[in-house]
Amino acid sequence: MKLQRSLCLASALALAVGSAPARAQSPADIASAEAALNFVQRLAATYVVLIARAAVDLTYDSLTIDTGGQETVINGLVLRPDLDWDTEGACAIAIDRVAATSSPSLEVLESVIELSGVSVPAACFDPGTGAMLSSFGYPTLGVDRAAITIAYDVPSSGAHMLVSADIPDAADITVSADFDYVWFTGLLEGDDPEPVAKLASAELVLENAGLWERVSPMLGQQFGDLNQIPAMVGPMLGQMLAEPGQAPGADAQAFIDNLSSELARFIENGDRLVLSIEPEGGLWLSDDIFDTPQSTLAALQPRLSGAPIGISRMLSPSELSAAMSGGGGLDEATRLKAGAALITGIGAPKAQADGIALLAPMANAWNAEAAKLVADALAASGQTAEAYDMALKAAAGGAAGATGAADALEARLGAAEVLAAQAGALESWPALAGWINAKEAAQSTGDIAELRRLAFAASAGRGMPRSYREAYYLAALAAAGGDSGAAALRDRIDTRFTDVTGTREAAWVEAGNAAASAALGAWTGGIANQVMTRYGVQ
Known part of the structure; x- marks a missing residue:
């Protein structure tokens, strides 16, 4: 517990000094402030390394800090964990590069850790797992790139978590989760705070990159015809998800049918499996959800498919073509979808100027959602006065987050700009x-x-x-x-x-x-x- 507290304190110190702005005016003052901040960041990073060595032996070649980019980079990192089965000390995890970045925003606390060139010998796994990996042709498990992202929105208490890894000749794995609310009760009262979380969605994506080709021959020897696996898995899973002596319930049977169908598709195509959870209206997580497999399945309603959740937001080629040519022929809902995709970069390559042009007519016609999207894009490009005008329209229409956006933009404007924007918005208001x-x-x-x-x-x-x-x-x-x-x-x-x-x-x-x-x-x-x-x- 003391070690955990020390690590948390050290991480908090590094994050705090990493996001502290240098409030200097002259070039000389700025250079001096940046040098001082760089020293403090290096000092904090050094203490993090020293504290981390209490948990695992580690060495590295170099540590560099980019004060302006909020990035700390460690090259040539080697970790040597103390494992009960590794009597010869063969487990040495090598990582070519570790880059940790943090957001300077005080409203969205975001940390990203990216690892590249990771090498994990089979000796780092327990003997059974290590032997299995070696039998599949992975005496050393390599990871080209891995990333961990944690973003916490302070105003809403929402959170986004993402873990991804590209394993050469095996698979690309992505695990993500979005929460409408995350916090810990009793955080300041004791050593065991209880998490309180409302899950919005979660997703596991397994993209085959050679693993299935190595595993399938062994499965073929064990089961014979691989196409029989879905038919065999269904009854086995049915026994797990049904009460003794009863048939599986409707939720369980729907999941079994979905699993069997998707396994058959994967065996034929060898492409990807996607496990997604999208509880309608979100789901408050509690212990009773995980009491039994049946209760877990009923609450989470997981679904297997061959496409990530984000694919549903993707613009079709015809929609994107129409959007890029001015939106002619698009109905209002599709225009809004296309504009959101272009502005956010989800569903289409990010092109904020095109998204603004597409949604501006709707925003000026007092469509609150369009106005909020345009306000965010204009604010990101530094067009504060124009963004404020759009935020006023969005807030008047009740768009989520628009009032807060208007307040934040207003704080960056003078009285003359604020009053002019307000007068213009009121005069053009349809009501x-x-x-x-x-x-x-x-x-x-x-x-x-x-x-x-x-x-x-x-x-x-x-x-x-x-x-x-x-x-x-x-x-x-x-x-x-x-x-x-x-x-x-x-x-x-x-x-x-x-x-x-x-x-x-x-x-x-x-x-x-x-x-x-x-x-x-x-x-x-x-x-x-x-x-x-x-x-x-x-």
């Missing part, structure tokens, strides 16, 4: 007439609660484009009628454009004064009388 009618109705009836509600809607930008000027105007009216929540909102908007010295940005001074004057004129022009009448004030 503007309805909003004006609602505002006028609240004013004409002196409904303070409705004025406050409309003010908060305008401030948040939910259900309508965000407009601080409109929010301030409405909040000022409701506050004048004694609503403390509206008064707090009015003051928060003022604070939003005030720096640490108490100075307000000039653009907001002008806009805020105009909103205040409009509110005062409307109040004295009749709203005050309506409020007094509505609430019985003499």
Whole structure:
């Protein structure tokens, strides 16, 4: 336990110093800061190596750190684990190169470890496994490339995990899992925190690259006709998944039929097997799911196929051709799918400029999903003001994550840019007439609660484009009628454009004064009388 804690602390230290930005201004200061940061990173990496040696003997040729690229590289790494059966010390795992990178983002904590040129002698496995590998022609198990990716989204507590390995003359293996939620209860209370996780999807892809050709002759000697294997596996699995004396249930039989069919296809083609889990609505993982094979199967609903999950997102050649030529002939759903593929690089090669061009008409027509995709792509290319305009449209339509995106982009803009974008979005909003009618109705009836509600809607930008000027105007009216929540909102908007010295940005001074004057004129022009009448004030 102490060793685990030490390793965790050392890893956290390395990650922290690896993602610390150098906040310097002049070239000389930047160079000095980078040199200092590089030293701290090397120091942290050295301590990680020293602590790791408590678990396994290791040596390496060189260690280099790229401060700007957030990458630490170890060349010529050799690990010599202490194994009970390896009395002669024949197990020496050699790795040509290990590269560890970390993301500088504080909202998405991502770490990637890539290994290349891995060599694992059969002596590193227990005698039975080692002998089996040697009989298959693998006295040394080599891995051209392996990668481990762990990404944790702090705002949502979602996580993505990916492990892949390319084993020459054997197989390419990929294991991935996506979680809607991951955390640990009791993390700060004791030594045994309990994981809490909601699984969104998981996938195991085994791509044959020579392993089946080496294994199949031995299976042929054991079973005779290889085509009989699926028929033999079905009844054996049925006994495992059925209650004593009963036939397999519907879920079990469906999985058995699926397994038999896919094994037959693989035996004929020798290409790939894909095990996928996509529980509808996600699945909260708990111990009772794994009590019996039947409960596990019912909860996870695994499926075998010959294609990864991501293939379903792939654009057809005709869809991609239409998308690249401007989207003519594509219906709205297909255009959105094509734009998402081009922007994210999933389903088509990443081409964000083409994706933006394809989705811009939909985004400008206030399609929230299209606007969110375009906002993300524009933000990634550094077009902050344009991205903010799209984020306002996406947030108004309720697109997931759009409000947060708008907040993040807004923080990078000045008051003049923010107010101009908000005014443009509000003016082009298709439902503007309805909003004006609602505002006028609240004013004409002196409904303070409705004025406050409309003010908060305008401030948040939910259900309508965000407009601080409109929010301030409405909040000022409701506050004048004694609503403390509206008064707090009015003051928060003022604070939003005030720096640490108490100075307000000039653009907001002008806009805020105009909103205040409009509110005062409307109040004295009749709203005050309506409020007094509505609430019985003499």
